[in-house]
Amino acid sequence: METAENTDTKEVLSVLPWDQFSEWMHCVCVVTFDLELGQALEFIYPNHIELSESERSNICYLAFPDSNSGCMGDTQYCFRIRKGRSTRRKLTESDYLCSKDCPVTLLKDDTHYYGYVYFRQVRDKTLKRGYFQKSVVLLSSLPYFNFFKDIADIIAPEYFDNGEPCLEAACHDIDQWPSPVPGKPLTLPLMGMILHVRIPTKQDKPGRKLIEASDNVASLAPFTLSSINRIDLFESLQGVLPHIHLLWELVLLGEPLVVMAPSPTVCASTVLALVSSISPLRCYCDYRPFFTIHDSEFKEYTTKTQAPPRVILGVTNPFFAKTFQHWPHIVRIGDMGLGNSGGSNPSLLSNDSKLKKTSKLKALDSKTGVYTKYKPFLKKDKLFLKTFAKGLAGKRPGTAQSTLLERHFLELTQSFIIPLERYLASLMPLQKCISPLRAPPSLKPFRPEEFFQMVENNGPQLTSGTKGDWVGLYKRFIQSPNFEQWFLRRRSEIEAKIMSLHLVALSETDLESWCYEKSEVEIVDMVLRLRQKISMVTSHRLEVPAATLERLNNQITSITDSLPPDLRGILIKA
Amino acid sequence: MAAGPYNYSYIFKYIIIGDMGVGKSCLLHQFTEKKFMADCPHTIGVEFGTRIIEVSGQKIKLQIWDTAGQERFRAVTRSYYRGAAGALMVYDITRRSTYNHLSSWLTDARNLTNPNTVIFLIGNKGDLDAQRDVTYEEAKQFADENGLLFLEASAKTGDNVEDVFLETAKKIFQNIQDGSLDLNAAESGVQHKPSARPGQTLNNEQQPKDSNCSC
Numbered sequence: 001m002e003t004a005e006n007t008d009t010k011e012v013l014s015v016l017p018w019d020q021f022s023e024w025m026h027c028v029c030v031v032t033f034d035l036e037l038g039q040a041l042e043f044i045y046p047n048h049i050e051l052s053e054s055e056r057s058n059i060c061y062l063a064f065p066d067s068n069s070g071c072m073g074d075t076q077y078c079f080r081i082r083k084g085r086s087t088r089r090k091l092t093e094s095d096y097l098c099s100k101d102c103p104v105t106l107l108k109d110d111t112h113y114y115g116y117v118y119f120r121q122v123r124d125k126t127l128k129r130g131y132f133q134k135s136v137v138l139l140s141s142l143p144y145f146n147f148f149k150d151i152a153d154i155i156a157p158e159y160f161d162n163g164e165p166c167l168e169a170a171c172h173d174i175d176q177w178p179s180p181v182p183g184k185p186l187t188l189p190l191m192g193m194i195l196h197v198r199i200p201t202k203q204d205k206p207g208r209k210l211i212e213a214s215d216n217v218a219s220l221a222p223f224t225l226s227s228i229n230r231i232d233l234f235e236s237l238q239g240v241l242p243h244i245h246l247l248w249e250l251v252l253l254g255e256p257l258v259v260m261a262p263s264p265t266v267c268a269s270t271v272l273a274l275v276s277s278i279s280p281l282r283c284y285c286d287y288r289p290f291f292t293i294h295d296s297e298f299k300e301y302t303t304k305t306q307a308p309p310r311v312i313l314g315v316t317n318p319f320f321a322k323t324f325q326h327w328p329h330i331v332r333i334g335d336m337g338l339g340n341s342g343g344s345n346p347s348l349l350s351n352d353s354k355l356k357k358t359s360k361l362k363a364l365d366s367k368t369g370v371y372t373k374y375k376p377f378l379k380k381d382k383l384f385l386k387t388f389a390k391g392l393a394g395k396r397p398g399t400a401q402s403t404l405l406e407r408h409f410l411e412l413t414q415s416f417i418i419p420l421e422r423y424l425a426s427l428m429p430l431q432k433c434i435s436p437l438r439a440p441p442s443l444k445p446f447r448p449e450e451f452f453q454m455v456e457n458n459g460p461q462l463t464s465g466t467k468g469d470w471v472g473l474y475k476r477f478i479q480s481p482n483f484e485q486w487f488l489r490r491r492s493e494i495e496a497k498i499m500s501l502h503l504v505a506l507s508e509t510d511l512e513s514w515c516y517e518k519s520e521v522e523i524v525d526m527v528l529r530l531r532q533k534i535s536m537v538t539s540h541r542l543e544v545p546a547a548t549l550e551r552l553n554n555q556i557t558s559i560t561d562s563l564p565p566d567l568r569g570i571l572i573k574a
Numbered sequence: 575m576a577a578g579p580y581n582y583s584y585i586f587k588y589i590i591i592g593d594m595g596v597g598k599s600c601l602l603h604q605f606t607e608k609k610f611m612a613d614c615p616h617t618i619g620v621e622f623g624t625r626i627i628e629v630s631g632q633k634i635k636l637q638i639w640d641t642a643g644q645e646r647f648r649a650v651t652r653s654y655y656r657g658a659a660g661a662l663m664v665y666d667i668t669r670r671s672t673y674n675h676l677s678s679w680l681t682d683a684r685n686l687t688n689p690n691t692v693i694f695l696i697g698n699k700g701d702l703d704a705q706r707d708v709t710y711e712e713a714k715q716f717a718d719e720n721g722l723l724f725l726e727a728s729a730k731t732g733d734n735v736e737d738v739f740l741e742t743a744k745k746i747f748q749n750i751q752d753g754s755l756d757l758n759a760a761e762s763g764v765q766h767k768p769s770a771r772p773g774q775t776l777n778n779e780q781q782p783k784d785s786n787c788s789c
Contacts, residue, residue, distance in 0.1 A: 567656075
C-alpha cells in the first residue's frame, strides 16, 4: 500500500543540520542587562531560530531573578512559558519513537517551553554599572528538569569564560546526539565530556536506577547524570514537610496554588517538586516554576473578576503577596532552603506545624508555612511521618530522605490510581465481543456513581495505610483537568488496543467465503473498509504485527479476485 | 444475508460523470471532506469516496465512484455504471461545450444503468456567475424534459453541494419505500443490511472524521 511506502522513504531521508539538535532543544538564548533597554536578548543560537515577540519578552524577564532577590554569584532555576502558535510543528516519525514508551510526565510538551536558566551576577569594576549580569537560557520542549540543569551547568560557565564559540561548539555536539528515545542507553558527547543517560520508560519499575549495570555502560561512564527529571523532594519541600499530604491533594486536584519564596531557585524547585509529587500522574494544569509581573499571562492569572485559575505559580516578588491575597492556597517559604540547611526544621507532628488560617494579616506575614482553609480529605500518614522524623533526628542523609519521600508519594499516588485503572478495565469490552465483521466494540462510559461504589469496597484502603475520605477526594478529582486528560489518554490507548485486536481478527477471517453471494457494491464496500483500516494503522500508529498487515493486504487481493474482471482492474488501479 | 451490522443500514452506489475539468472530484472532495481542493489532479480511472448520511432516520453509506472525465477513459468508465443507484451528471456553467455533451453522457447513463437509477444534473462552478455561458433556465428545461433532478452548485464555496448528494439519496430511499426499486435485483445498486437494527449501540463504526476513504 501507499502508506507503507511512505514510511520507507522517511527512513531514507538524510538527517539535516539541526534536526538532531531540535530533538533535544529549541535554542540557547543569552540575555544581558542593557543599561538603556533593561533585560535584552543578546543573541539566540542557532541563529536561524525565530521566537515570537511575546516569547522573547517572556524569556528576557524570566531569565533574571525578580527584584529584591539579590542573587550574587551563580543562580540556576527553571521557568515554563507558553509556546506561540506558529512555533508548534507537526509530529515526525522520530517524535513517535520518542513518545511511544515515554512516561506521560516526560513527554515533549506541545504547548510550552521550559527555560533552564543559568544566571551570573558578579562585581566587575570595568563595567559601567559595576556588575556583570548575564543569563544563559536553554530553551527546550522537554521537561527534563535535572538533565538540563546539569547541561546548563556545563555550558554556561564555559560561555561566560570563553565566549560565543563555546555555545557554537556545545550546540554542534548536541546536534550529534541520538534522539531521546526512552529505554535506550544514550551516549551524549558534550564539550569534551561524555554523558551517559537513559530516559525512563513507562514500563520501568519505580525506583529503577538511571543506568543499570546490565546496560553495560555504567562501568565506563566518566559522567553519569543522576536522573533526567528527578527533583530533590526533601530539599525542595523541607520548609513545608508537615503539610506534604495536603499539598499532594491540592496538586492532584489541580487547585490554584502560589509558592512565594525568596529566590527563583527555591520557588522553582518547590513548584517542580509539587508537580512531580503526583507522578506517575501528570499535572495537566499550567504550572510556572518562576513567574514575574512582566509575564504575558500576568493579567490572565491575577484577575480578580474570576476565580483564581487552576495553576501553580512560583514567585519571588513581594508585590505578589498583595496580588495573590485572594488566592485559596499559598505556600510561603522563608529563608529556608537558601543553602543554609543547618536551620531547625519544624517538628512534623507537633502543634506549631498547624496550618496558618487565612487572615487579613496574611499578606504581611512572611513566616514559612501553608496558608489555606482547605481541609484535606485524607488523614496524614502518621506512621510515615514518624519514620521520616526519626531520619531527621538521626541525621539521615538528605538523599536518603528524598528517596523515602519520593517512594511515599509514589505509593500514595499508585494507591490512588489503581482503583481508577481497575474500574477502567471493567469498562473494556470482552475479547469475545470483538467480531471481525462488526465494527470494533467501544469502551463503556465512565459512570462516576458506579466508580464511587466500587471504591467503597475495593478502594485505595487495600493498598495504602492512609485513612480518610477517599471517595470525597475522587469526587473532586473527577472534576479536575488532571482526571480529564488522564482519562482521555487512557481511553484512546484502550481504543487503539481494541482496534488492533479487531484488525487481527479481520485479517484471520475467511473473507473469500464471505464474498460468496455478496453483491458488487458490498464487496467494494469491504475493499474500501479494509483499505481504510490499513491506512489507519499508519495514521493512528496502531501496533499491529507486520504479518497482520500483510494478511489484510492479501485479503484485499483475494476478494478483489472474486469480482468480475473489469471491476477487478479498476479496484487494483484505484 | 450475514453482512456486518455496522451502523449503516444501506449502501448506495453513486457515480459522478461529466466532461473533463467540470469539477467532479472537487464536488466529491467538498462533500466528503468539507474542503475545496484547489489543485486537483486529473482523475485516472476511478477514485472512491464514502460518507455516511442519514435519511428518514436511516443511516446510509454512500459509496461514490468518481470517474475520469477524459475522453480516453470513456470506454473504461462504462463498466462503472453497473449497479449505480444514483448518477450525478456534472457540467461547467462557464463552458458551453461541457453542457452540449450532456446528451451523450445521458445516453450512457440511461443505457448502462437500470431504469430506477436517480440521475441528478449539476451545473457546477456556480460561484463564477460573471463568466456564465449556460443559463439556469436553459439547463432547467433540459432537466425537466429528461426527467432529471437539477441544481446549480459550487464545489468551491460548497453551495448546494450537500443538497445534491442528500436529495439524490432521498429520492432513492423514496423509490425503495414505494416499492419501485427492487432491492433483490442484483443491479439495484442498493444494499440493505437488515441485521443492523437501531439500538445496538455496540456496533458503532468508530470512524474518525478524517478517515473518509480517498484511496
